[in-house]
Amino acid sequence: MYVCLCEGVTDGKIREAIYDGCCSYRDVREATGVASQCGKCACLAKKVVRETLSEMHSSQSALAFPANFISA
Numbered sequence: 700m701y702v703c704l705c706e707g708v709t710d711g712k713i714r715e716a717i718y719d720g721c722c723s724y725r726d727v728r729e730a731t732g733v734a735s736q737c738g739k740c741a742c743l744a745k746k747v748v749r750e751t752l753s754e755m756h757s758s759q760s761a762l763a764f765p766a767n768f769i770s771a
Contacts, residue, residue, distance in 0.1 A: 705736035713747045724748045
């Protein structure tokens, strides 16, 4: 689903940015350009970031040996 029409950012691109090492909304915004034009998508973008980070932390805590996500 498109989150940011101005920059053409989808929820998938936001998740991909997080999987690639972004650890915050600010990081995602810098990496994707989401909410950098009109800003109407900021609330939805933040929600996708929160949900994705939460899912990652939940799955990481379920691992016997937590993985470390390091920015390349």
